[in-house]
Amino acid sequence: MSISPLVLRNVTKHFGTFTAVSDLSLDVPEGGIIGFLGPNGAGKSTSLRIALGVMQPDAGTVSLFGAKPGIATLKRVGFLPEERGLYKKMTARTSIEHFARLKGMTARDARARAIELLDTSGLGDDKNTRISKLSKGMAQKVQILSTLAHRPDFLILDEPFSGLDPVNQQILEDLVRAEHARGATILFSTHVMEHAERLCDRIVMMARGRKVFDGTLGDAYGALGHGARINVETGFDLAAALAPKGLAAHRMPDDGHGDAWRISLPKGVGAQDALRAAIEASAPIVGFAPEEARLRDVFVSLVGEADAAALDRSQHPEEVA
Structure with a gap:
């Protein structure tokens, strides 16, 4: 041993x-x-x-x-x-x-x-x-x-x-x-x-x-809630379309490509699953991007933005007065 x-x-x-x-x-x-x-x-x-x-x-x-x-x-x-x-x-x-x-x-x-x-x-x-x-x-x-x-x-x-x-x-x-x-x-x-x-x-x-x-x-x-970003033609309610499929969608700031929505993905559901659900709901999709999980995001979820800001200052000490 x-x-x-x-x-x-x-x-x-x-x-x-x-x-x-x-x-x-x-x-x-x-x-x-x-x-x-x-x-x-x-x-x-x-x-x-x-x-x-x-x-x-x-x-x-x-x-x-x-x-x-x-x-x-x-x-x-x-x-x-x-x-x-x-x-x-x-x-x-x-x-x-x-x-x-x-x-x-x-x-x-x-x-x-x-x-x-x-x-x-x-x-x-x-x-x-x-x-x-x-x-x-x-x-x-x-x-x-x-x-x-x-x-x-x-x-x-x-x-x-x-x-x-x-x-x-x-x-x-x-x-x-x-x-x-x-x-x-x-x-x-x-x-x-x-x-x-x-x-x-x-x-x-x-x-x-x-x-x-x-x-x-x-x-x-896995401990971090992940998601995907789907852009649809202006005026389409993606939240209402995906709700029957058990997916929550939230409006995001306008990025110039139709209406942007963030899809919160529960554990075991991938970004491609969200895209498939949107297609099945006849959403007029004009853009799609899965979110990539990052360790900094995990750190933020565990300790909050204050300690995450300390992490950022550690990486860029020359920016600290």
Whole structure:
């Protein structure tokens, strides 16, 4: 029977009168990619530090590979902290070698692994360049590579996509997929829902120190009422036409293409079912678009617009005064 890489039980952490994490229980299953989602200040980084033994909880328990966090279990973990930090005078290659040696790799294996990672990530030509001479994005890639150099069983990445341009974000997503294919369990925190939508098989949402959702992407989308948008010729009452079929339709603002209606779809009913019902009701349809469920919409439905606004500010900090 496999042991979960990480189990938190009823973990709480206070800083003075402020509660950073409140009664958090979390079980990370072996072999998954789990997104730890929420705005800045939701308690994600504090939870990860508790998971690694960097901080002690005020209440609750932590189990890392079935034991308390310690030297033996931490060797099986690769951790990327939110606050990046490399030795400026080291080269890209020696930086990766250094962190690989700290995790128990031999000098020869660490050197070979560093060169392999730099070559496959597009930094091969810069392997002998000092960190101080690299761009911010390139230095961040080196730190990410240092995190996974020893082929850890469990990767914990705290805001790994922060500060990366779209090209390097894609490279990192590919690295995450490759590590997962190798067999690693991956837990990464982010306030950018799109990364989780593309990568994760399970998500945990946090708001104000509390867990507000824990489940699969399908579970998340299933918890959200979804719908479809149907435009009909002006004057046709789509609500009356669909009511006998058990579908609720609501008028939407005019978009210049006849009358726009939103169809609320109950669980188990798809957008195509709504379209078929409208056709059977002889609706003069001039436009149709199914709604795509998004994780942000799920977050809004769970915590409200105020916390969702905090999520948006996390994604665009430069817009905050």
